[in-house]
Amino acid sequence: MANLAVNIAGVELKNPVITASGCCGFGREFLDFYPLSALGGISLKGTTLNPREGNPPHRIAEAPAGMLNSVGLQNPGVQVLLEKDLPWLKEQNTVLIANLAGSSPEEYRAVTEAVEGSDIDMIELNISCPNVKAGGIGFGTDCDLAGGVIREVRAATTKPLIVKLTPNVTDITAIAKVAEAEGADAVSLINTITAMRIDINTRRPILHNNTGGLSGPAVFPVAVRMVWQAANAVKIPVIGLGGISTWQDGIEMMMAGARAIQVGAALFTNPMAPVEIVEGMNAWLDKQGIKDINDIVGTVKPW
Amino acid sequence: MIQEKAAIMGRRQLSPGVYKYLLSSPGIARTAAAGQFVQVTAPGFFLRRPISICRIDPQAGTLVLVMEVRGQGTAAIAGLGSEDSLDLIGPLGHGFALKDAASHALCVGGGIGLPPLCQAAAHHGANAAVVAGFRSASAVILADEVENLGASFAVATDDGTAGHHGLVTDLVKKHLEENKTDVIYACGPMPMLKAVAALAKEKGVECQVSLEERMACGMGACLGCACALYDEKGEQHYGHVCKDGPVFPAERVVW
Ligand SMILES: Cc1cc2nc3c(=O)[nH]c(=O)nc-3n(C[C@H](O)[C@H](O)[C@H](O)COP(=O)(O)OP(=O)(O)OC[C@H]3O[C@@H](n4cnc5c(N)ncnc54)[C@H](O)[C@@H]3O)c2cc1C
Ligand SMILES: Cc1cc2nc3c(=O)[nH]c(=O)nc-3n(C[C@H](O)[C@H](O)[C@H](O)COP(=O)(O)O)c2cc1C
Ligand code: FES
Numbered sequence: 001m002a003n004l005a006v007n008i009a010g011v012e013l014k015n016p017v018i019t020a021s022g023c024c025g026f027g028r029e030f031l032d033f034y035p036l037s038a039l040g041g042i043s044l045k046g047t048t049l050n051p052r053e054g055n056p057p058h059r060i061a062e063a064p065a066g067m068l069n070s071v072g073l074q075n076p077g078v079q080v081l082l083e084k085d086l087p088w089l090k091e092q093n094t095v096l097i098a099n100l101a102g103s104s105p106e107e108y109r110a111v112t113e114a115v116e117g118s119d120i121d122m123i124e125l126n127i128s129c130p131n132v133k134a135g136g137i138g139f140g141t142d143c144d145l146a147g148g149v150i151r152e153v154r155a156a157t158t159k160p161l162i163v164k165l166t167p168n169v170t171d172i173t174a175i176a177k178v179a180e181a182e183g184a185d186a187v188s189l190i191n192t193i194t195a196m197r198i199d200i201n202t203r204r205p206i207l208h209n210n211t212g213g214l215s216g217p218a219v220f221p222v223a224v225r226m227v228w229q230a231a232n233a234v235k236i237p238v239i240g241l242g243g244i245s246t247w248q249d250g251i252e253m254m255m256a257g258a259r260a261i262q263v264g265a266a267l268f269t270n271p272m273a274p275v276e277i278v279e280g281m282n283a284w285l286d287k288q289g290i291k292d293i294n295d296i297v298g299t300v301k302p303w
Numbered sequence: 304m305i306q307e308k309a310a311i312m313g314r315r316q317l318s319p320g321v322y323k324y325l326l327s328s329p330g331i332a333r334t335a336a337a338g339q340f341v342q343v344t345a346p347g348f349f350l351r352r353p354i355s356i357c358r359i360d361p362q363a364g365t366l367v368l369v370m371e372v373r374g375q376g377t378a379a380i381a382g383l384g385s386e387d388s389l390d391l392i393g394p395l396g397h398g399f400a401l402k403d404a405a406s407h408a409l410c411v412g413g414g415i416g417l418p419p420l421c422q423a424a425a426h427h428g429a430n431a432a433v434v435a436g437f438r439s440a441s442a443v444i445l446a447d448e449v450e451n452l453g454a455s456f457a458v459a460t461d462d463g464t465a466g467h468h469g470l471v472t473d474l475v476k477k478h479l480e481e482n483k484t485d486v487i488y489a490c491g492p493m494p495m496l497k498a499v500a501a502l503a504k505e506k507g508v509e510c511q512v513s514l515e516e517r518m519a520c521g522m523g524a525c526l527g528c529a530c531a532l533y534d535e536k537g538e539q540h541y542g543h544v545c546k547d548g549p550v551f552p553a554e555r556v557v558w
């Protein structure tokens with residue numbers, strides 16, 4: 001059996017497979033299928049300082065080999081996470097990643113301060129949210145806005161900080177470099193790709209929000225490309241996600257440069273996907289005679 | 304909740320585009336309850352399709368599902384042959400809060416909303432009255448099945464080709480006037496549910512409704528299937544059809 005453990009910013013994960021934020025709630029929903037201890041880590045539902053109701057329905061639309069969502073960060077607020085879910089989560093023997101969001105740098109800072117003294121192992125900063133003060137431009141699509149919010153958060157926490165990047169940019173390496181320069185310990189990518197579906201009978205967008213985020217296998221090649229570009233642009237570890245649904249996808253993403261991977265929408269088709277990916281990667285490494293999964297990271301041989 | 308490959312033991316067309324499946328699904332049948340649903344893989348599609356459980360036989364380890372072809376995913380499921388199996392996750396959600404079998408139940412179904420009521424009707428047997436609305440006589444389904452449960456069955460059709468010419472809610476109104484009713488279980492299009500809930504309220508009869516919404520996970524993990532509800536204090540919030548429902552007390556629903 002090969003070594004599957006990976007180290008991200010000083011935190012050891014027993015295997016490189018993390019379930020992606022927004023796809024596994026606060027960890028209780030998939031317990032009928034496997035214990036959380038089977039996972040390298042869990043990225044918890046995007047959490048804000050105050051409770052958020054999210055967007056009106058419909059919030060889900062299907063796409064070829066994927067789906068769109070416009071959940072709109074519905075969450076009960078950070079206090080509920082800390083008081084109701086964290087005491088249980090910390091007993092589950094997996095790395096706990098809080099996915100934090102806000103609509104202003106101050107709000108990002110406040111939610112970070114709220115988790116600072118807690119048993120959360122790592123912070124994943126979701127900078128795909130619109131900045132309300134800057135007229136709704138996404139923090140993650142503008143280097144200055146992104147830099148500002150990462151700086152605020154970095155100053156508020158000593159926990160390992162992962163910055164989660166949005167793919168809705170022209171140059172992913174520019175934002176990745178900003179994250180590194182502002183003191184992020186790692187980056188994760190990709191978040192969802194802005195997308196739209198229209199019901200041709202009613203001429204209405206299917207999503208009440210008109211647009212939503214595309215994820216699932218449809219986005220996998222885009223994610224591989226961006227992870228490869230980001231991994232070549234920064235020295236901090238890259239966590240790769242976007243459309244991973246099989247162990248082969250996991251290996252491919254790690255060859256592109258990811259030190260760990262996340263599995264999101266694939267859970268909806270196949271709840272067992274994360275566990276099957278761990279098992280499949282392990283079997284492949286053994287068959288290849290590779291002793292350590294870290295040895296495949298970034299080993300793509302570009303033309 | 305488990306994932307199970309359910310062999311298709313029988314498949315029959317009930318009306319144009321509507322299929323009844325008898326499935327071998329011992330794991331899900333063992334714990335399923337009236338009004339719960341399963342998420343069915345549609346071959347070639349990313350998202351599973353939510354389908355309510357029509358009948359449960361835990362001894363035989365079987366489930367009955369009744370599915371109408373609406374779009375491409377349900378068409379792909381309908382294209383599967385009797386040698387295939389359906390990939391199910393279930394049982395999911397909260398079903399009907401069944402009253403004592405001796406109490407008098409009125410089951411109100413609109414079209415494909417009828418099948419999800421069958422297990423509840425079976426629970427009440429001869430104490431259940433089932434009323435259902437369809438487009439026309441050719442769309443009427445499950446008449447024999449409902450009568451075999453010992454329940455009474457009345458239909459309304461839009462074009463008058465079978466039963467009452469008009470809305471199923473006309474039958475509900477008549478039934479409530481003429482019969483003692485302890486509880487109403489309803490499933491169908493939103494306007495029908497809304498009208499039934501209003502009639503129930505007027506008569507002071509408890510009413511439970513089964514709602515639909517587009518789903519991804521089906522188990523409360525993605526928060527995709529939002530529906531507007533009132534909480535205990537009467538304040539509005541978004542609950543989730545797959546986990547908090549699909550069956551809700553009618554007074555909780557923001558109509
Ligand atoms: C709890 C629940 C129980 C259901 N029970 C039954 C049943 O017993 N029998 C039956 O025939 N149908 C039932 N439905 C409706 C059934 O799920 C849809 O008709 C089906 O998903 C349509 O898929 P499609 O690919 O044919 O249509 P498309 O329109 O091509 O589907 C596109 C996407 O929208 C979703 N979608 C479309 N219509 C609906 C809808 N009405 N509800 C939820 N999602 C929808 C699909 O799942 C898919 O993700 C139920 C729905 C819910 C939520
Ligand atoms: C229903 C849903 C909800 C999501 N919610 C969040 C969230 O709260 N925070 C976040 O950073 N990403 C969120 N995402 C994005 C995923 O974490 C992930 O980045 C994206 O879906 C791509 O990966 P995938 O193709 O494996 O799903 C959500 C995705 C989905 C499908
Ligand atoms: S479908 Fe995911 S929460 Fe209901």
